[in-house]
Every structure is written in structure tokens, then in C-alpha cells.
């Protein structure tokens with residue numbers, strides 16, 4: 001049987017299948033089911049910068065309540081009831097998970113402006129987190145800040161979190177950088193131990209009847225995986241000693257195998273577990289094991305990166321040349337001609 005042991009963020013895991021940041025970590029019984037089914041680690045749902053700033057503001061408000069000088073600044077902050085949990089609530093959840101689980105528990109922070117909130121990374125480390133995953137989720141909506149400004153600001157946040165803790169820090173990024181490898185290289189120089197590709201943007205639904213924009217939280221499908229595979233294949237050749245996590249579109253053991261072949265050290269799963277239950281990680285693990293054994297791999301490590309940019313028989317499958325070739329294949333499928 002192929003050995004599934006892997007290393008992620010400097011941690012040794014018994015399995016590359018990891019529970020992604022999601023509500024599963026809020027329920028210790030669900031987390032225990034995932035562990036029993038063979039999860040290698042669990043990432044907690046995130047503590048948000050806005051949540052932490054709101055707490056700091058609440059403390060200020062307490063002291064400033066007689067001389068209310070910060071009304072304007074406060075008006076930019078989201079309502080505190082948007083966030084169901086404060087930092088100490090998160091610490092309590094982390095401690096509860098630590099007591100129940102033997103697999104590493106990774107705490108998650110989500111924010112993108114430097115500030116005092118980054119110190120909470122140390123609180124989570126003290127409470128027993130094995131590592132921190134920092135989710136850099138950004139939405140550009142003004143002309144005032146350039147892409148370079150955004151990256152600079154994000155690197156400052158990363159440096160602050162890395163400086164605050166001695167446990168490993170991984171960063172979950174979006175696909176929206178002009179050069180993902182260059183930004184990831186800068187993350188590595190800032191002391192990050194791994195990257196997770198990619199976070200997932202939740203698509204707004206424009207309702208034509210009510211002329212309103214509704215929030216939409218749809219489960220992913222395997223169709224989201226190829227974007228990740230492409231990034232993994234390139235990063236496996238460019239990202240030095242960083243560990244790589246795939247997040248987004250893993251729904252089967254075969255999807256996990258694809259991510260590993262392209263260079264992933266671990267594969268994070270959320271939607272599939274929220275749909276089928278946390279024990280479903282055992283099904284994915286079984287399918288991955290079966291595929292590795294069938295292909296004669298003695299370990300998942302042996303399969304890792306086999307299709308990456310550095311090792312692929314034809315590296316041009318990952319480059320611009322392949323784009324040109326792909327467009328050309330439409331000539332072989334001229335279905336549209338049937339309609340002319």
C-alpha cells in the first residue's frame with residue numbers, strides 16, 4: 001500500500017487530505033469524524049481582521065464613551081453582529097479541538113491591512129495552533145491603490161504575522177496576481193512556509209426581478225480544479241522549499257491525485273465534506289490510495305510533482321504555447337458549423 005505520509009508547513013501529516021477552513025472546525029464531533037476517517041490536519045474557520053478591529057474599537061468605545069471622538073471611523077466598520085464569534089471564542093474553539101484531536105489544528109486569520117490585529121496570531125499559537133493559515137482576501141474597488149500597492153500592503157501583513165509567532169505560517173492567496181510565482185517568491189522571502197492555492201470568491205447573484213444583489217454560497221465542483229492545477233504545476237517548479245496546498249474543486253480521490261501530480265503536498269477539502277459529511281474524507285482517501293496503488297506508486301510523495309513544470313515530459317503544456325494549441329483544437333470540433 002502506498003504511503004500517504006506528507007509534510008506540510010513543516011508538519012508531518014499521516015495523510016495529504018486536509019479539512020479546509022470551514023464550519024466543520026466549529027463542531028468538534030464533526031472534526032473527530034474527519035480525523036477518524038483519515039484527515040491529516042484540520043484548518044479552522046477564519047478569524048477576520050474586521051472582527052478583531054471591532055473588538056479593539058469596542059474597548060476604545062468603552063473608554064471614550066463620554067467623549068465620543070471616533071464616530072466617523074466607526075461608521076466604516078461593519079456591524080459587530082455580522083461576526084458571531086470574538087477572538088476569545090475562537091481560542092476556546094481551538095482549545096476544544098486540541099483536546100479532542102491528535103492531528104494538527106491550523107488556525108486561520110483573514111485580513112489584508114497591517115495593524116494590531118495581526119498580534120492575535122500569537123494568541124492562537126499560545127492556545128495550541130500547530131500553524132497559522134493567513135487568508136489574503138482582497139477586493140479592489142477604487143483607482144487609488146495599484147496592484148503593486150496591494151501586494152506591498154499584503155506583504156507587510158504577512159511579515160507582521162510571521163514576526164508575531166514561532167509556529168509556521170502559510171498564506172492562502174487568490175489567483176488574481178499578474179505573476180503568482182513572483183508574489184509567492186516574495187511570500188517565501190517574508191518567512192512564509194507554504195501557500196494555499198486558491199481562496200474562492202463568492203459570486204454575487206444579480207436578481208433581475210428585485211434588482212438586488214444577493215449573496216451566494218454555492219458548493220464548488222471539480223470544474224474549479226484546473227485553475228489550481230495550473231498554478232500548482234508552475235509553483236512546484238518555482239517556489240523552492242515552500243509547501244503547496246490545493247484548495248478548490250477537490251471532490252474525488254482522483255481530483256486529489258491530480259493535485260498531487262501537479263505538485264501539491266496537501267489537498268484541502270470543504271465543499272465535498274459539507275455536502276457528504278466529514279467522514280467522506282475517508283472515501284477520498286480510499287480513492288487516492290487505490291489510484292496510487294494501481295499506478296504502482298509506493299508513496300504519494302513519489303507521485304508529487306510528476307506533472308509539474310520542472311518534471312513534465314512536455315513542459316509546454318503549462319505555458320502560453322498550450323493556449324495557442326488549445327484554441328486550435330476547435331478546428332477539429334467544428335460543431336458550430338452545423339448551425340450555419
Ligand SMILES: Cc1cc2nc3c(=O)[nH]c(=O)nc-3n(C[C@H](O)[C@H](O)[C@H](O)COP(=O)(O)O)c2cc1C
Nearest residue numbers: 020021022045046135200220247248249269270271
Ligand atoms: C461554508 C464555507 C465556509 C468557509 N469559511 C472559510 C473561512 O472561514 N476561511 C477560509 O479561509 N476559507 C473558508 N472557506 C473556503 C474553503 O476553505 C475553501 O478554500 C473553498 O471552499 C474551496 O474549497 P472546496 O472547493 O473544497 O469547497 C469556506 C468555504 C465554505 C463553503
